[in-house]
Amino acid sequence: MSKITTGATMSLDGFIAGPNHTDGFDHLFAWYSAGDVEVPTGFPDMTFKVSEASAEHLRGLLERMGVLVCGRRLYDITSGWGGRHPMDKTVVVVTHKRPDDRPEDDENFVFVTTGIEDAIAKAREIAGDKDVGVNGGEIARQCFDAGLLDEVHVDLVPVFLGTGIPLLGQIKDGPVTLEGPTFVTQGKGVTHLAYRVVRK
Amino acid sequence: MSKITTGATMSLDGFIAGPNHTDGFDHLFAWYSAGDVEVPTGFPDMTFKVSEASAEHLRGLLERMGVLVCGRRLYDITSGWGGRHPMDKTVVVVTHKRPDDRPEDDENFVFVTTGIEDAIAKAREIAGDKDVGVNGGEIARQCFDAGLLDEVHVDLVPVFLGTGIPLLGQIKDGPVTLEGPTFVTQGKGVTHLAYRVVRK
Numbered sequence: 560m561s562k563i564t565t566g567a568t569m570s571l572d573g574f575i576a577g578p579n580h581t582d583g584f585d586h587l588f589a590w591y592s593a594g595d596v597e598v599p600t601g602f603p604d605m606t607f608k609v610s611e612a613s614a615e616h617l618r619g620l621l622e623r624m625g626v627l628v629c630g631r632r633l634y635d636i637t638s639g640w641g642g643r644h645p646m647d648k649t650v651v652v653v654t655h656k657r658p659d660d661r662p663e664d665d666e667n668f669v670f671v672t673t674g675i676e677d678a679i680a681k682a683r684e685i686a687g688d689k690d691v692g693v694n695g696g697e698i699a700r701q702c703f704d705a706g707l708l709d710e711v712h713v714d715l716v717p718v719f720l721g722t723g724i725p726l727l728g729q730i731k732d733g734p735v736t737l738e739g740p741t742f743v744t745q746g747k748g749v750t751h752l753a754y755r756v757v758r759k
Numbered sequence: 760m761s762k763i764t765t766g767a768t769m770s771l772d773g774f775i776a777g778p779n780h781t782d783g784f785d786h787l788f789a790w791y792s793a794g795d796v797e798v799p800t801g802f803p804d805m806t807f808k809v810s811e812a813s814a815e816h817l818r819g820l821l822e823r824m825g826v827l828v829c830g831r832r833l834y835d836i837t838s839g840w841g842g843r844h845p846m847d848k849t850v851v852v853v854t855h856k857r858p859d860d861r862p863e864d865d866e867n868f869v870f871v872t873t874g875i876e877d878a879i880a881k882a883r884e885i886a887g888d889k890d891v892g893v894n895g896g897e898i899a900r901q902c903f904d905a906g907l908l909d910e911v912h913v914d915l916v917p918v919f920l921g922t923g924i925p926l927l928g929q930i931k932d933g934p935v936t937l938e939g940p941t942f943v944t945q946g947k948g949v950t951h952l953a954y955r956v957v958r959k
Contacts, residue, residue, distance in 0.1 A: 572772075573772035573773035574773075715952075717937040717938065717940065718933075719925075719927060719930050719934065720933050721931065721932075722933070726771070726919075727919060730920075730921030734770075735921070736917065737918065743950060750952065754771075
């Protein structure tokens with residue numbers, strides 16, 4: 560059964576990036592090069608080197624993941640990941656207007672201009688039996704608000720950023736309770752956790 | 760060897776209380792009554808009911824803890840925990856002025872009016888070989904800033920509060936990197952984690 564998940568590397572104080580969206584990554588993603596086990600990413604020149612526990616976790620995630628969903632900001636910040644996402648998956652991009660420099664028929668990116676529900680429906684269609692991964696914070700939050708999110712994955716790292724972008728965007732109607740963790744694995748410099756979203 | 764530690768139950772978004780200091784506790788402390796194993800607190804009318812994993816963790820903490828350190832706000836909010844802290848330990852209170860309604864010679868509370876360093880020195884003296892537990896956020900932060908903190912314990916619970924009081928107070932000079940976790944144990948509705956403070 561296909562699940563709609565979101566996940567991110569998160570600081571101990573709950574941030575998935577520094578306040579400028581692109582800072583703090585050296586601290587947050589230190590665990591991607593903290594170990595000895597190589598995990599290929601789909602790009603020949605980009606390989607993670609993590610602990611065996613993290614490698615097993617990442618391999619499982621990659622295998623279960625059928626498609627990704629992101630917002631236009633993440634797409635723009637990463638310049639469309641140079642043409643294809645490093646996880647080697649199709650990305651459904653939620654946007655107001657599709658970019659001019661992309662073909663209509665593109666196996667790398669599918670642009671949906673009619674909101675999060677249509678984007679998730681499109682993503683489900685592409686994913687088949689596999690999972691749908693939604694990022695970053697604001698899009699995950701929209702997905703959560705629409706009652707579409709099933710699971711939250713957290714890669715918790717031992718740093719306090721002090722300020723930044725929260726995992727699920729700015730929560731206005733908290734507290735929001737989850738179930739779990741349904742999964743806990745300790746890697747080097749990171750604790751992998753998964754939580755189930757409680758249906759309202 | 761005596762360690763200076765701080766610890767708290769923390770939401771997934773990094774808060775140890777809601778914005779008014781006393782809210783959010785029903786969500787944060789749900790794990791204290793989520794299990795079947797009773798852990799006495801020193802008060803006959805106050806017993807935690809937690810999972811076996813959490814019980815073992817709490818027993819270990821209680822056994823290692825020699826004395827507690829807190830700020831005047833926490834002391835006032837709890838009305839001096841009704842006369843004695845539920846962990847049945849002496850509390851060193853950092854304050855500008857000692858309260859009028861407490862005896863000078865008191866095994867329950869020791870008031871230190873000359874700052875965090877003197878408070879920790881007094882606490883070490885009382886603790887002997889045992890550990891010193893510092894709470895809440897702002898006092899732990901002062902302790903951390905003074906280079907006196909050895910360990911941070913986090914009881915991570917699956918709730919997003921959205922806003923509130925951060926574990927180490929408001930970090931102005933982040934990022935702050937810790938080592939670990941040195942300890943991970945999964946209880947029911949809570950993940951117990953411990954991190955080592957990196958000496959500057």
